[in-house]
Amino acid sequence: MSVVSISMPEALLERIDAFADEHGYSGRSEVVREGTRTLLEEFQGQDIDGQKHACTVTVVFEYCQPAVQQRLTGVRHEYDAIVSATTHAHVQDQYCMELYVLEGTTEALSEFVNTVRAVQDVRAVDYSITSLDRDPIEKTTKS
Template sequence: MQRVTVTLDDDLMTEIDKLIAVRGYQNRSEAIRDLARAGLRQAAQQEGSQEDNVGVLSYVYDHEARDLARRLTSAFHSHHDLTVASMHVHLDHDNCLEVAILKGPMKDLQHFADHVIAERSVRHGNLELIPAPGTPATVSPSKHGHVHGS
């Protein structure tokens, strides 16, 4: 692990300290490491990283909508190379929640998620992108000496 000295203005440090209190970090270093990882993920997204990433696609849809279930199933079959697993939950009489775990290049995951979320009668959708374990933004040594993804 590297030690780095950083000078931050008082207002920024106050905001970081608030984050530390809200999220329950044990110290400033843990919080700043997480913020750095988040910044690296954002930069990778903006650059369209070709490295494999993990994506969690969640969306709520009207299961009675005409042909929607068929179209969604067809979309997932057409992108079987990106799909790792999925889960289907009946929320109520009209709404279903699907959660799909995806893996692949960031731009491919984003393109696929955009397609699913844009389907008519998909009421809510979100893609959370996470660099795949082993990429620089996720590697951190544990207290046991081996590497964990964040």
């Protein structure tokens, strides 16, 4: 097995250590491996013949971070083909929250989420995917 060196804030490292202890992991490496597997597999198995999905993406960042807001606006324009709506809100006088409503294939949704996750100084990214039936007639009905 290869050894990889990564940098992370001390507070995050402390949370990983506490999580490992609380949940019976052998150590940090096991937690990071499992988290990485989960991240890499999160969109697999959801793409059925290019079926479209609706998706909401919530992004949180600290208030007074215009550079983050500007980068997120750039992402929104880059993915204009799948972004149906956006809204901006202030939360707890400390954070800004962007909510995106998307419609597209899992590949396109995954690209959007991963691009937003890569924006520096974003504190949290959460999403929810809802499958859209391509043809409601294909549903089984009682006669």
